[in-house]
Amino acid sequence: MRGTVLYGPGGVCFEEREDPRIVHPTDAVIRTVVTCVCGSDLWAYRGTDPVAQPTPMGHEYVGIVEEVGAEVTKVKPGQFVIGSFATSDNTCPNCLAGYQSSCVHREFMSTCQAEYVRIPNAHGTLVATDDLPAEEVLPSLVTLSDVMGTGWYAAKAAEVKPGSTAVVVGDGAVGLCGVIAAKELGAERIIAMSRHESRQKLAVEFGATDIVTERGEEGIARIKDLTNGVGADSVLECVGTAQSMRQALHATRPGGNVGFVGVPHDVAVDGQELFFSHVGLRGGPAPVRGYLPDLIDRVLTGRINPGKVFDLTLPLDQVAEGYKAMDERRAIKTLLIP
Numbered sequence: 001m002r003g004t005v006l007y008g009p010g011g012v013c014f015e016e017r018e019d020p021r022i023v024h025p026t027d028a029v030i031r032t033v034v035t036c037v038c039g040s041d042l043w044a045y046r047g048t049d050p051v052a053q054p055t056p057m058g059h060e061y062v063g064i065v066e067e068v069g070a071e072v073t074k075v076k077p078g079q080f081v082i083g084s085f086a087t088s089d090n091t092c093p094n095c096l097a098g099y100q101s102s103c104v105h106r107e108f109m110s111t112c113q114a115e116y117v118r119i120p121n122a123h124g125t126l127v128a129t130d131d132l133p134a135e136e137v138l139p140s141l142v143t144l145s146d147v148m149g150t151g152w153y154a155a156k157a158a159e160v161k162p163g164s165t166a167v168v169v170g171d172g173a174v175g176l177c178g179v180i181a182a183k184e185l186g187a188e189r190i191i192a193m194s195r196h197e198s199r200q201k202l203a204v205e206f207g208a209t210d211i212v213t214e215r216g217e218e219g220i221a222r223i224k225d226l227t228n229g230v231g232a233d234s235v236l237e238c239v240g241t242a243q244s245m246r247q248a249l250h251a252t253r254p255g256g257n258v259g260f261v262g263v264p265h266d267v268a269v270d271g272q273e274l275f276f277s278h279v280g281l282r283g284g285p286a287p288v289r290g291y292l293p294d295l296i297d298r299v300l301t302g303r304i305n306p307g308k309v310f311d312l313t314l315p316l317d318q319v320a321e322g323y324k325a326m327d328e329r330r331a332i333k334t335l336l337i338p
């Protein structure tokens, strides 16, 4: 089979690789139906997170089960399945507490931009749909394996409640999905921070009521103007830079919460500043697995359409162009079809 391998900054190859097979009795092998490029893949692509050796890429997937190990009984060959970017047994104490992405058996997926994929902990990780989904919902379903689930967690972690005001920092796919989540969880006012016209439009379509184009201190001042001078109830931090975290903390009112889901790069939080801010902070890799049944239902009933974040669709063998387009910000997110 063929799969995507990153050799170094900008060096994406689609090449012949060993066929995945069942290694542990808890594994499954799936045939990829659609996969995609994540904004977080760009950290490695740009060399910010250097790769030490040729590294298989991709952690978002939906597929058809080809083969299962002896201990996998919840899914069977032929079924259409969706799973999280972080695998989980769904039975350990962390899983039962709703933090499947901290499962004691967790393995992060990193081989999904390929024709076939081995899924560890398949029994707890994969969720099968009743029927083979229609082609038009595939883009939305694949977002559930990461970006939509992560946007959902950002809104949950920021404790978005009916009638509240939410700010979304970041207009990438996760931020845009965060807008959907904030709307679904009942936020009355959703302020999206974005400087790109096409992304602003999508944010509004997803439920944003206000757009703030300013960044840094000006952005914080603008949020305060819009929130009686105190800041928002909930802020979803979907970038992961020092500037975006600072913006999020200072745009939150005392007693409010920040949900941070952008993988932090050089982010430092000052203890005194945090202490006196009265702001709650919760983040980390999203426990996507726990949200899958609910989010699959919302997609299949047409309530949400997060697949709109894809503005570029390519055959999987043109994956290198998918990275390039996102790196150059010509595309928000690339859908890949084997």
Ligand SMILES: [Zn+2]
Pocket (backbone or CB within 6 Å): 088, 089, 090, 091, 092, 093, 094, 095, 096, 100, 102, 103, 104, 105
């Ligand atoms: Zn677990």
